[in-house]
Amino acid sequence: MAELNPPLGTTTPEIFLDNVKRADELVNGPAGTVNDRAGEPLDTWRQMMAKNDEVRQNIIPLSKQYQTLEAAQADIANIPEGSSTYVRSPDSSALADEYMNVAGTLTATGRRMPSQAAIQAVLDYISSLIATDDADSPLLTLNDEAGFRLAAFGLNAIQSNAMTAEYDEFIDGFVFRDSVGFVIQQIGTPLLSSVDSVQPVVEQQRLVTEAFSAESDADISGFVFRDSVGFVLMNLNGEQSDQNNDGVDDISRRNAANLAAAAAARDEINTRIARPVYDYNILITDGQSLSNGTEGWAALSKDIRATLNINMLGDSVRPKNENGSTFTPLNGAEIRSARAVVQDLIAPPDGGNLMTDEAVAALPRGANNFGETVDIGAMWMWREMQLQFRGVVTDERKIVAVNCGVGGQIIEHLSKGHSWGFYNRIISAVTQIKAIADAEGKTCGVVGFFISWQ
Structure with missing residues (x-):
């Protein structure tokens, strides 16, 4: 409420006369508003009566139902323009039909007030689809208009056509x-x-x-x-x-x-290995020095054939780290097209990087640098034969190779449960590929192993 000046409760003659004048305008004046002492508008008596009548006119057609359309049309004077009313339905398909006053003529809106019979028919139809009396019967069935079953779902069975x-x-x-x-x-x-x-x-x-x-x-x-x-x-x-x-x-x-x-x-x-039916089909190589391409330089399979869709995690099938219990992808954990590469032997953490053709050519005979591995050629041949067998140019399902081998170790050191944790390189690699697949909403699975104990 706005502040009054003089404040509320003032009894001076000026305030008294002003209130009497305002009351006369509110009671005897035309429909409209009169400002109070704070300047706020007040409805006059005739304004309030007009609003009440408007509300009454709008309520009457909604609360009143007519037995016939003719009776409603005869009472059109009590149904304001644009308002709606209801007429009892001549059949049991609905309780009442809605009509609107359009320029003095009641026009059907198409909306209907459902009857108890219509509601019961819907409930009966839903109940007919659900069986609860026998555990062997379907819990839910879908039938066509003729009553033939299209599909059913139960505790022990799923049925379709x-x-x-x-x-x-x-x-x-x-x-x-x-x-x-x-x-x-x-x-x-x-x-x-x-x-x-x-x-x-x-x-x-x-x-x-x-x-x-x-x-x-x-x-x-x-x-x-x-x-x-x-x-x-x-x-x-x-x-x-x-x-x-x-x-x-x-x-x-x-x-x-x-x-x-x-x-x-x-x-x-x-059979204990999954078929290559995933979006990301993981091929794991593990073992000793022969598995990770020790002295496998120079690399020969350096060409990338995109149609084969064979891949690796990072810029090499091997991790950047020669040892350790994790798989650190070379130059980032991204799925890239597979090719054979040669990596240097610089001491970690700076080592394991790609070598140029010139640097590889300068390596002395017997250098232990990591080069081409069996998984590159295996993936290449596998996918070539698969495409030929299926008669297609490419396959959208990826094959991803990760080489987790560690040279110079006995089998016990590489086995699961050993305290050195070399086995965890496999888990680390697979986990990173799965994270990439999950981010894309794709499936993944391990579909093959290469093991070399030399």
């Missing part, structure tokens, strides 16, 4: 079947729980396990299932041209299922 995954107590795992019911693959608990097994990868268009992989393929508008080696087990597009049990397609499906079962058994026993 292309494939079903269902828990089977006899194998203590899951059975994958196609839309007809033929078994595509069985995954038992041992395949998923073994310490050295591949950890399952589940993505929007790809499923990877130790036994098989399923990947979306645009060429068939469906999924391609491959065994652990990469051979195609089955193409699945949700369409079955032959549902008999004696046709060629059925024999092919059975054969594929048998091959898948054989692959699962073989993988469970023998």
